[in-house]
Structure formats: C-alpha cells, structure tokens
Amino acid sequence: QVQLVExxxxxxxxxxSLRLSCAASGFSFGRYTMTWVRxxxxxxxxxxxLISYDGxxxxxxxxxxxxxTLSRDxxxxxxxLQMDSLRPDDTAVYYCARELTGGLGFDYWGxxxxxxxxx
Amino acid sequence: xxxVTQSPANLSLSPGERATLSxxxxxxxSTSLAWIxxxxxxxxxxxxxxxxxRAPGIPARFRGSASGADFGLTISSLEPEDFAVYxxxxxxxxxxxxxxxxxxxxxxx
Numbered sequence: 052q053v054q055l056v057e058x059x060x061x062x063x064x065x066x067x068s069l070r071l072s073c074a075a076s077g078f079s080f081g082r083y084t085m086t087w088v089r090x091x092x093x094x095x096x097x098x099x100x101l102i103s104y105d106g107x108x109x110x111x112x113x114x115x116x117x118x119x120t121l122s123r124d125x126x127x128x129x130x131x132l133q134m135d136s137l138r139p140d141d142t143a144v145y146y147c148a149r150e151l152t153g154g155l156g157f158d159y160w161g162x163x164x165x166x167x168x169x170x
Numbered sequence: 171x172x173x174v175t176q177s178p179a180n181l182s183l184s185p186g187e188r189a190t191l192s193x194x195x196x197x198x199x200s201t202s203l204a205w206i207x208x209x210x211x212x213x214x215x216x217x218x219x220x221x222x223x224r225a226p227g228i229p230a231r232f233r234g235s236a237s238g239a240d241f242g243l244t245i246s247s248l249e250p251e252d253f254a255v256y257x258x259x260x261x262x263x264x265x266x267x268x269x270x271x272x273x274x275x276x277x278x279x
Contacts, residue, residue, distance in 0.1 A: 086268070088214075088270075095255075095257060095270055095271075095272050095273045096206070096208070096214065096257050096259075096270040096273070097270065098259075098267075098268035098269065098270060101266060101268070110265055110266045110267065112267075113171075146213065146214065148214075153202070153220075154202055154261050154263065154266065155202045155204065155219040155220040155223075155261075156202070156204030156206075156216050156219035156220070156225070156259065156261075157204070157206075157214075157216060157259070158216045158219070158225060159216075160213040160214045160215070160216075161213060162212070162213050163213065
C-alpha cells in the first residue's frame, strides 16, 4: 500500500537549517508530483511547495520562497525539504503528500514530523 | 493572490444531523478544489477531489458541490468518526499554487 514517512524533524535554533525527508513506498514515486504542507500549533494547514514528478519544476508559497528548497531523488523514492534561516514561526508539523494526476488534490499524506524552532 | 474563505469556522452538531460547509474563492479562475478531513495526531485525509468526486473509500454521505467560485461539502448524516476539522484546498495552475481555507471544525454537541 501507499506509504509516506517523514523524518528529520526536531528542535533547531533560530537561523539554523534543517532538512526533512519523505520516504515513499507502494507506488511509482517517479510518476507523481509531491508536496509539503505544514500546520503550526493551533493553526490551519499551510501549503509550502510542490515539485514535479521529475524534479525539474518547483513552485513555492511566497511565505517560504528563498528559504525553503524542495528536491527529490527518484532512485531512492525520497523527497526532501531543505529549510534555511529558520524562524520561531516555522515551528510546525510538516507533512508530505502525493498529488493526484491533474492536480486535483493530495490523495496520500504522511503522518508528519514536528519541527520546533527555539533557542 | 487568491483568498479562500470557509464558513462557518465552527459547527456544533449531533450524530445523525446534516453538516453543511462552505468555501469560496476571492476570484473565479481556473482551479480545482479538494476537501480534506483532519483529526488531531493523524494524517490529513482526502475526501473530495475536483470539487465533487469522492476519493476511494470515502462514504457516500460525503458530497461535494460547486457553483462558480463557491464550493460546498455536505455530510448527510454525521457519524461519530466524522467529528474533525475540514479544509478546502484550492489549486490554481499558472503558476501552480495551493491555498487552504481556514478550516471548519465540526464538533459534537
């Protein structure tokens, strides 16, 4: 079955970097656009960015453009989120998800990984 | 920038009652809309894609609708497992952007 497992979360100081991973299994990873979404404590869902099936195209939310970078390694069925210059308001649970063909929704989600930005 | 608004923010209902959730976009553009269910500590779950199509395994009591830039999710008869937060998710294509609504919390009365 389709599984997405995020890892790499933890406590990090403001201004530092962190890289999250999303390991995929149970489907042809290299055929799907993938995305990252986060949820800050007490807040709603916030889209961060998406990366095309082949990694050639990335698109970002304005709130993270220039600080966050999406990448993927289709040979390892893994997507990454590089987060630089982290701020306390980046504290959130970070989810990866698979996008349905045609951009019609995100049909599978991981359980999330918690990132806490604090000194 | 498209703004996506959900209403109401909170809905207090009893099992067996009908839930009616609304979502609208600030602009009428070429978009696709999905509805997501999210429970604390769990992965979000896709309910409806492309405004009115139920995702595999989603019960028939969930129905999505669309009229221009206005979208709706109806749960015909609430089951205990339906109490959760519901988000609409709008995708625009040039450039690709996803915007979530602020969510509707459906709580048990």
